[in-house]
Amino acid sequence: MSPAKKTNSADYLRMYRQMVRIRTFEDNANQLYLSAKMPGLTHMYSGEEAVAVGICEALTDDDRITSTHRGHGHCVAKGADFKQMFCELLGKAEGYCRGKGGSMHIADQSHGNLGANAIVGGSMGIATGSALRAKLMGQDDVTVCFFGDGATAQGLLYEVMNMAALWKLPVIYACENNGYSEYTKTEEIAAGSITARAEAFGIEAHRIDGQDVLAVNELTQKLVARCRKGEGPFFIELETYRYHGHHVGDINRAYYRSKDEEKDWKENRDPIIRFRSWLVEQGIASEEEIEAMNAEVEKDAAEAVAYAEAAPYPDVSEVDMHVYAA
Amino acid sequence: MREITLSQAVNEAIAEEMRRDPTVFLLGEDVAEAGTPFKVLSGLVEEFGTQRVIDTPISEPGFMGLAVGAAMTGARPIVDLMFGDFIFLVMDQLCNQAAKIHYMSGGKLNVPLVLRTNMGATRRSAAQHSQSLQALVAHIPGLKVAMPSSAYEAKGLMKTAIRDNNPVVIFEDKLMYQDKAPVPEEEYLIPFGVANIKREGTDITLIATSSMVQVAEKAAELLAAEGISAEVIDPRTIVPLDEATLLESVRKTSRAIVIDEGHQSYGITAEIASRLNEKAFYHLDAPVLRMGAMDVPVPFSPALEDVTVPTPEGVAANARKLCAGELIHAA
Numbered sequence: 049m050s051p052a053k054k055t056n057s058a059d060y061l062r063m064y065r066q067m068v069r070i071r072t073f074e075d076n077a078n079q080l081y082l083s084a085k086m087p088g089l090t091h092m093y094s095g096e097e098a099v100a101v102g103i104c105e106a107l108t109d110d111d112r113i114t115s116t117h118r119g120h121g122h123c124v125a126k127g128a129d130f131k132q133m134f135c136e137l138l139g140k141a142e143g144y145c146r147g148k149g150g151s152m153h154i155a156d157q158s159h160g161n162l163g164a165n166a167i168v169g170g171s172m173g174i175a176t177g178s179a180l181r182a183k184l185m186g187q188d189d190v191t192v193c194f195f196g197d198g199a200t201a202q203g204l205l206y207e208v209m210n211m212a213a214l215w216k217l218p219v220i221y222a223c224e225n226n227g228y229s230e231y232t233k234t235e236e237i238a239a240g241s242i243t244a245r246a247e248a249f250g251i252e253a254h255r256i257d258g259q260d261v262l263a264v265n266e267l268t269q270k271l272v273a274r275c276r277k278g279e280g281p282f283f284i285e286l287e288t289y290r291y292h293g294h295h296v297g298d299i300n301r302a303y304y305r306s307k308d309e310e311k312d313w314k315e316n317r318d319p320i321i322r323f324r325s326w327l328v329e330q331g332i333a334s335e336e337e338i339e340a341m342n343a344e345v346e347k348d349a350a351e352a353v354a355y356a357e358a359a360p361y362p363d364v365s366e367v368d369m370h371v372y373a374a
Numbered sequence: 375m376r377e378i379t380l381s382q383a384v385n386e387a388i389a390e391e392m393r394r395d396p397t398v399f400l401l402g403e404d405v406a407e408a409g410t411p412f413k414v415l416s417g418l419v420e421e422f423g424t425q426r427v428i429d430t431p432i433s434e435p436g437f438m439g440l441a442v443g444a445a446m447t448g449a450r451p452i453v454d455l456m457f458g459d460f461i462f463l464v465m466d467q468l469c470n471q472a473a474k475i476h477y478m479s480g481g482k483l484n485v486p487l488v489l490r491t492n493m494g495a496t497r498r499s500a501a502q503h504s505q506s507l508q509a510l511v512a513h514i515p516g517l518k519v520a521m522p523s524s525a526y527e528a529k530g531l532m533k534t535a536i537r538d539n540n541p542v543v544i545f546e547d548k549l550m551y552q553d554k555a556p557v558p559e560e561e562y563l564i565p566f567g568v569a570n571i572k573r574e575g576t577d578i579t580l581i582a583t584s585s586m587v588q589v590a591e592k593a594a595e596l597l598a599a600e601g602i603s604a605e606v607i608d609p610r611t612i613v614p615l616d617e618a619t620l621l622e623s624v625r626k627t628s629r630a631i632v633i634d635e636g637h638q639s640y641g642i643t644a645e646i647a648s649r650l651n652e653k654a655f656y657h658l659d660a661p662v663l664r665m666g667a668m669d670v671p672v673p674f675s676p677a678l679e680d681v682t683v684p685t686p687e688g689v690a691a692n693a694r695k696l697c698a699g700e701l702i703h704a705a
């Protein structure tokens with residue numbers, strides 16, 4: 049990692065804290081699922097924190113993101129509150145979507161998160177459309193479209209990248225390449241190079257270590273600034289890894305990926321461990337300060353979980369509310 | 375007789391047909407080593423190899439299109455669509471291409487393919503993984519639609535679908551994969567367009583599809599305890615529809631409720647109800663009722679989701695009203 053810029057300490061500490069918040073959120077969500085308190089199906093973001101945080105820390109609340117089925121990390125990184133998130137995961141009335149969406153559809157309008165999506169690739173049109181609106185209406189916000197390596201197999205991506213390039217739209221396509229699409233290795237489902245797909249449309253594409261939060265953040269800051277000047281769209285492929293199964297029920301993974309591989313990523317490339325040592329090395333925070341920050345986040349999460357567990361479900365009368373807008 | 379799960383029944387049907395006919399092959403996401411997320415296809419790649427059990431990228435319109443082309447030129451593909459909700463992604467290849475090619479070619483080209491997918495809510499999977507979209511495809515001439523209500527039906531209908539020379543869409547209820555039913559060891563097929571009378575009765579006919587057959591059977595139990603005799607009929611295929619059996623029953627009972635998990639409006643239930651009205655009008659003592667899922671996207675919260683689907687109690691309550699003549703002048 050590059051040396052620290054003296055003036056940026058607060059930013060660095062916030063980035064660290066946001067990564068820890070994601071990891072802690074997921075640990076709690078996983079626990080809720082395993083103890084059968086959380087209904088449905090969920091996909092953990094643990095391991096990929098530097099991607100969401102590096103990118104979202106380069107955005108403002110006016111900038112938009114579209115998220116995926118593995119969306120808790122994007123949601124936290126874009127500024128969401130634990131209580132409303134856990135309430136949503138448990139289907140409670142105070143959740144971000146009043147319990148109607150759940151893990152796979154969590155959206156946070158107040159911070160520009162246009163929503164997770166349970167259709168792989170389903171948000172590519174939405175993100176590009178958001179960027180089209182910014183351009184047409186003379187607004188200077190940027191939209192980031194998060195999607196996985198597996199989602200590059202969706203034809204929609206190629207339709208919208210073509211239009212984004214033709215019309216110079218302020219959108220950044222952020223491909224989170226975690227090496228797998230469900231239980232299948234990326235190289236078995238994606239021919240050729242991922243960045244070359246964007247380059248074929250004349251879109252500037254970058255491939256970057258998604259476990260290095262500073263590198264991700266620096267690149268994104270540059271691309272966001274250029275998007276605001278009308279130089280978009282851009283494409284980033286971020287090399288990363290998911291620590292858990294594809295979804296919480298995917299426990300026996302040995303048939304598609306080895307324990308050694310998992311261990312290597314967790315022990316040698318963990319984005320939080322790496323950034324933490326860097327913060328200490330650069331004298332930005334002491335071990336004690338970091339431990340205190342971790343403990344505070346854990347406490348926040350525990351409180352939010354307890355709050356959500358005790359919170360009421362929506363009243364049954366809400367079932368046919370929100371089908372049509374007023 | 376031995377009992378097996380619906381999941382095993384589907385697996386056996388496909389394996390038997392693949393052994394019998396070398397032109398049958400499977401394609402879809404994570405169908406090979408993973409055997410699908412529901413593990414329905416486990417073991418098939420070990421027996422038939424990756425040439426006939428093919429893992430695809432997440433490119434639904436693409437592999438649906440490949441299946442249409444392969445079917446037109448001599449193969450019998452089975453497309454595995456992980457969730458019924460993804461049918462929206464394959465609509466063009468399925469409805470504009472597969473459904474129409476035999477007709478448009480004046481009967482010269484065939485498209486013998488099976489699209490196997492699922493339906494059904496109350497799994498807390500939210501709005502994009504819980505829909506029951508059978509009405510959408512049943513609306514398109516050229517497609518056949520099967521809805522197995524147990525392991526027995528799942529096996530017999532799947533084998534018939536694979537041998538059919540038309541595109542067939544099979545909707546399995548994902549909550550029923552682990553449900554067991556008696557399934558003979560010997561080979562059998564269930565012909566399309568032949569309804570199954572699950573329970574005989576004289577006061578009211580409950581026509582139900584897929585998992586709603588269980589709901590109707592439970593409702594019939596509740597009603598029997600009160601002296602109301604309900605007949606339960608499972609059409610098994612929606613296209614073709616065994617109208618004769620349904621009409622015969624309704625002429626006998628004079629009352630009917632049609633139950634399907636698709637949305638209430640513009641659905642399978644409306645189609646069946648109007649056919650009964652058109653062809654058995656003078657035999658009816660009460661309007662034919664439709665019971666489907668509420669006209670709302672399926673909500674995630676358990677507190678909301680459970681009220682969106684028909685229940686045995688709800689069916690029994692409506693049946694009681696029909697039998698008491700209460701709904702004849704319903705506003």
Ligand SMILES: Cc1ncc(C[n+]2csc(CCOP(=O)(O)OP(=O)(O)O)c2C)c(N)n1
Nearest residue numbers: 118166167168196197198199228229230432
């Ligand atoms: C259109 C569609 N097809 C299939 C699925 C089932 N599915 C959910 S996630 C997933 C894999 C996605 O892989 P990737 O895009 O790499 O994201 P990751 O899960 O690795 O974050 C699949 C096949 C889906 N939800 N939507």
Ligand SMILES: [Mg+2]
Nearest residue numbers: 196197228229
């Ligand atoms: Mg992936």
